[in-house]
Amino acid sequence: MNIGTIAQKSGVPAKTIRYYESIGLIPSASRRPNGYRDFDQDDLQTLRFIQHARGLGFAVKDVADLLALWREKKRASADVKALAMRHLESIDRKIAELGTMRRAVEHLVHRCHGDHRPECPILEDLAGDINHA
Amino acid sequence: MNIGTIAQKSGVPAKTIRYYESIGLIPSASRRPNGYRDFDQDDLQTLRFIQHARGLGFAVKDVADLLALWREKKRASADVKALAMRHLESIDRKIAELGTMRRAVEHLVHRCHGDHRPECPILEDLAGDINHA
DNA sequence: ATGTGGCTTCCAGTCATGGGAAGGTCAAGG
DNA sequence: CCTTGACCTTCCCATGACTGGAAGCCACAT
Missing domain, CATH: 1.20.5 (Single alpha-helices involved in coiled-coils or other helix-helix interfaces)
Known part of the structure; x- marks a missing residue:
């Protein structure tokens, strides 16, 4: 899935997705041979989570913590x-x-x-x- | 009056006063021979006005407009x-x-x-x- | 071959400051 | 006279969370 596609599906602008990657909020997306980022369903889930949390006003730092807790099954x-x-x-x-x-x-x-x-x-x-x- | 003095009297930090000058919100203060800025009562009035307006949440741009209206007697x-x-x-x-x-x-x-x-x-x-x- | 639209990176700007470095100045005390 | 400490100066960088734009590659349709 290209960045434009996942941007559309998640509601997070492509520009913002790259920004999230750059600050480490999301892991670096894998790349196709042509250099394009390639996203999967997991990435989509993550971005939707982020979008919801941001929509509730959580700071990006807090979203990072929420994501960590979300992934930590023994939280x-x-x-x-x-x-x-x-x-x-x-x-x-x-x-x-x-x-x-x-x-x-x-x-x-x-x-x-x-x-x-x-x-x-x-x-x-x-x-x-x-x-x- | 030095910048520290007017900062104290107006409640606007010295750093912020220099910033206001740099963006043209307040006119450039006159200088003493040693290069220090020299403020007078008018400047103090202006900074207090600004401080009040900012305290009410007006954006700096709006404060500039309010200041202009304040000075314009025929507003x-x-x-x-x-x-x-x-x-x-x-x-x-x-x-x-x-x-x-x-x-x-x-x-x-x-x-x-x-x-x-x-x-x-x-x-x-x-x-x-x-x-x- | 050309156009279009999407992708890439990187740099700069937003808003209203705050922090801190490097250096000049001033008043007081030893 | 010298030093100390508190001022002052300019300058650049950082914040938060993006957004805009330039320059250039890529993909596909005409």
């Missing part, structure tokens, strides 16, 4: 769960951070007339008057 | 508001995306025993069985 599910829970916490931190920003920005937007006049509480607040919630 | 507040609203929408998109991830990851975490045994729905789902919500 303890507690290890997988711990990794996933750390990820969940990091998602929660990001959501909280964005929520704080969101409230602040929304507050500013609310107070700005948004017309042709130059007076604008958004700019005033950014300039330093952060005392009138 | 229309509608322009500022529009920029802020676009930012608000982008925050909302990110929150929604993280929320979707969060629910999926939490669902997986819930279903995993997390003990010494190798069976793990997290890995199974990532491997492709995405049909049992």
Whole structure:
């Protein structure tokens, strides 16, 4: 299977597959006599796994760990769960951070007339008057 | 005022101030005979403005636009508001995306025993069985 | 023979910094 | 006067996770 084919089937762009190979996330694909990479069903499985994990927001480093656990038949599910829970916490931190920003920005937007006049509480607040919630 | 002093007063690291200068976000600071940058109160105001805007998650490019509007006395507040609203929408998109991830990851975490045994729905789902919500 | 599309490698850019090297400067203390 | 330590300067490299593009080979159809 050529890289274009597996890219299509896995949803991972060819460019990204080469990148994953270069950083060692996936093993180096075997080569045909003409130099083209040749992928098999196993590679497809792996790339789909990666695609799903990335889709859930796991960092590439974490995906590498998940892949290792996936291949390790004697893993303890507690290890997988711990990794996933750390990820969940990091998602929660990001959501909280964005929520704080969101409230602040929304507050500013609310107070700005948004017309042709130059007076604008958004700019005033950014300039330093952060005392009138 | 040396760069270290203004860094302290503005909360923007010296390194970052030099970077802002290099990309033209702030004007080039004047120099003392010894080559040191010399900042004044205006620079401090500007850096504080930038720091606030960055703290609200505005991209550096957007901060540049906000700075330009701030300095333009004949601006229309509608322009500022529009920029802020676009930012608000982008925050909302990110929150929604993280929320979707969060629910999926939490669902997986819930279903995993997390003990010494190798069976793990997290890995199974990532491997492709995405049909049992 | 020519066109097209896919494959290869390698280099550079993205975004917003942070780290660290190599070297000049300044104020204080011995 | 000299040294120490804390500043400052520029420069290049690294991050994360790709993406774009150039230059060149390969495969197949017309």
